[in-house]
Amino acid sequence: MAEQAETLRRAPLSRDRVLRAAVALADQAGIESLSMRNLAQELGVVPMALYKHVSNKDELLDGMIDVVVGEIDAPVSEADWKHAVRQRILSARQVLRRHPWAPLAIESRNMATPAILAYLDSVIGTFRAGGFSVDLAHHVMHAMGSRILGFSQELFDATRRAGRSGRTEPTPPAVLPPEVAARFPHVAEIAMAAAHDDASVLGQGCDDQFEFEFALDLLLDGIERLQQQGWASPRRHRKASG
Amino acid sequence: MAEQAETLRRAPLSRDRVLRAAVALADQAGIESLSMRNLAQELGVVPMALYKHVSNKDELLDGMIDVVVGEIDAPVSEADWKHAVRQRILSARQVLRRHPWAPLAIESRNMATPAILAYLDSVIGTFRAGGFSVDLAHHVMHAMGSRILGFSQELFDATRRAGRSGRTEPTPPAVLPPEVAARFPHVAEIAMAAAHDDASVLGQGCDDQFEFEFALDLLLDGIERLQQQGWASPRRHRKASG
DNA sequence: AAGGTTAGGTGTACGCCGTACACCTGTCAA
DNA sequence: TTGACAGGTGTACGGCGTACACCTAACCTT
Numbered sequence: 001m002a003e004q005a006e007t008l009r010r011a012p013l014s015r016d017r018v019l020r021a022a023v024a025l026a027d028q029a030g031i032e033s034l035s036m037r038n039l040a041q042e043l044g045v046v047p048m049a050l051y052k053h054v055s056n057k058d059e060l061l062d063g064m065i066d067v068v069v070g071e072i073d074a075p076v077s078e079a080d081w082k083h084a085v086r087q088r089i090l091s092a093r094q095v096l097r098r099h100p101w102a103p104l105a106i107e108s109r110n111m112a113t114p115a116i117l118a119y120l121d122s123v124i125g126t127f128r129a130g131g132f133s134v135d136l137a138h139h140v141m142h143a144m145g146s147r148i149l150g151f152s153q154e155l156f157d158a159t160r161r162a163g164r165s166g167r168t169e170p171t172p173p174a175v176l177p178p179e180v181a182a183r184f185p186h187v188a189e190i191a192m193a194a195a196h197d198d199a200s201v202l203g204q205g206c207d208d209q210f211e212f213e214f215a216l217d218l219l220l221d222g223i224e225r226l227q228q229q230g231w232a233s234p235r236r237h238r239k240a241s242g
Numbered sequence: 243m244a245e246q247a248e249t250l251r252r253a254p255l256s257r258d259r260v261l262r263a264a265v266a267l268a269d270q271a272g273i274e275s276l277s278m279r280n281l282a283q284e285l286g287v288v289p290m291a292l293y294k295h296v297s298n299k300d301e302l303l304d305g306m307i308d309v310v311v312g313e314i315d316a317p318v319s320e321a322d323w324k325h326a327v328r329q330r331i332l333s334a335r336q337v338l339r340r341h342p343w344a345p346l347a348i349e350s351r352n353m354a355t356p357a358i359l360a361y362l363d364s365v366i367g368t369f370r371a372g373g374f375s376v377d378l379a380h381h382v383m384h385a386m387g388s389r390i391l392g393f394s395q396e397l398f399d400a401t402r403r404a405g406r407s408g409r410t411e412p413t414p415p416a417v418l419p420p421e422v423a424a425r426f427p428h429v430a431e432i433a434m435a436a437a438h439d440d441a442s443v444l445g446q447g448c449d450d451q452f453e454f455e456f457a458l459d460l461l462l463d464g465i466e467r468l469q470q471q472g473w474a475s476p477r478r479h480r481k482a483s484g
Numbered sequence: 485a486a487g488g489t490t491a492g493g494t495g496t497a498c499g500c501c502g503t504a505c506a507c508c509t510g511t512c513a514a
Numbered sequence: 515t516t517g518a519c520a521g522g523t524g525t526a527c528g529g530c531g532t533a534c535a536c537c538t539a540a541c542c543t544t
Binding site: 104108117118120121122124125134135137138139141142143145147152180183184185186187189194206211214219221222223226 | 346349350359360362363364366367376377379380381383384389422425426427432435436448452453457460461463465468
């Protein structure tokens with residue numbers, strides 16, 4: 001009867017429950033402490049039970065990515081492709097900020113999951129509806145890179161690794177040590193300027209959202225200019241000059 | 243005496259030898275098969291011997307990154323910041339293409355290594371010498387993101403995981419299956435167009451180098467325009483609108 | 485030459501990981 | 515009633531990073 005009590009206490013497992021629990025665990029404990037064993041424990045179940053619902057850990061990660069990408073808002077219907085894409089991407093960014101482990105997870109998988117394909121397809125559709133040629137839409141998608149999913153891959157982003165650590169501590173007061181500043185004067189100059197306002201070290205003390213929108217608009221403006229000029233591929237699909 | 247023979251046969255270990263062996267192993271066998279044990283075996287040594295030269299695996303990875311970044315050419319001295327930066331970045335790209343594991347490794351570390359800081363400092367210096375304000379240089383560096391190091395993070399890049407697999411097989415002939423094409427028509431359309439020329443699936447069948455330069459020039463042109471307009475930060479370091 | 489310090493390679497062991505495989509049990513269709 | 519099967523269990527294996535104690539040869543000092 002103790003067994004029955006246990007069995008009743010917890011809802012039956014399902015692929016969906018497994019994936020959501022995995023996302024929640026990665027969100028709050030960090031992706032590096034998401035193991036099959038930890039996840040099973042979280043669900044009150046023995047590790048091997050998970051394998052009845054996901055075939056292995058890689059597939060678990062793929063599923064988690066799909067859960068996250070599925071949270072991105074549906075496309076807004078706007079006449080203007082530029083604003084439509086911009087808004088969609090900023091919405092994607094909001095989602096990814098809730099799941100700091102997701103960018104790295106997405107980049108380290110090497111095939112697109114269905115949810116990501118659907119998202120990309122939808123964004124391409126917006127470009128095409130805005131009058132982009134297939135080629136231009138293609139190149140533009142490449143140019144956007146991961147930014148299309150709402151994350152710029154900053155070279156170093158501490159928030160990507162641990163779960164809540166980025167949010168609770170406002171910013172470690174670790175201004176760069178003087179001997180570092182001496183060796184890298186231009187980096188120091190930028191860090192110094194950024195520190196006036198907010199915090200300390202490059203990439204942490206500056207306004208992420210502003211930087212993201214700055215780059216996004218830089219790209220969108222450039223793209224708009226190409227499209228208005230009736231851009232045609234200068235050298236279509238030939239191997240470029242090394 | 244057998245021991246002596248062994249000891250003589252191999253060069254003595256050193257941090258540098260360890261790092262270079264690690265890079266070579268990752269290059270040819272893929273980053274996922276770089277373990278302390280494999281690396282030690284490659285060097286004809288017991289695993290724990292490595293810890294006399296690197297303090298742990300994370301630090302090993304940092305060292306490997308420094309080795310790779312150290313391979314990037316010195317900056318060209320040109321009057322024109324745009325060409326100088328462009329050439330430097332394309333040089334970085336050449337290097338990173340020899341070490342397909344490096345982009346992911348770089349992104350997953352969360353602090354800058356000395357070699358990377360030196361590289362970034364040098365690039366910032368080029369912008370500053372070209373007349374950029376500190377703020378504009380700062381934002382521009384963010385906008386370039388990892389592209390400054392020569393890799394766009396394509397959403398899915400198969401070459402990043404395995405070692406030589408990307409090079410030997412020209413391209414798996416896996417055109418996307420028809421039911422996928424039906425669900426994602428815009429993706430299919432692009433894949434189809436790209437397949438005319440080279441190969442198959444999105445991100446694999448298209449010309450990486452072209453896409454990279456397309457995005458790079460898009461950014462550089464936009465940056466040039468801002469700089470020529472005497473760009474000043476519209477809202478300096480205030481939290482941007484969500 | 486003698487003795488102590490130390491840099492660097494060795495061997496063993498621990499706890500974690502993913503997961504193969506055999507097993508049990510409750511549910512439901514025939 | 516029976517038998518298939520979906521789904522949770524238990525054990526076990528090989529691989530991982532690495533702590534810790536140990537050995538050994540080179541070198542510096544007296």
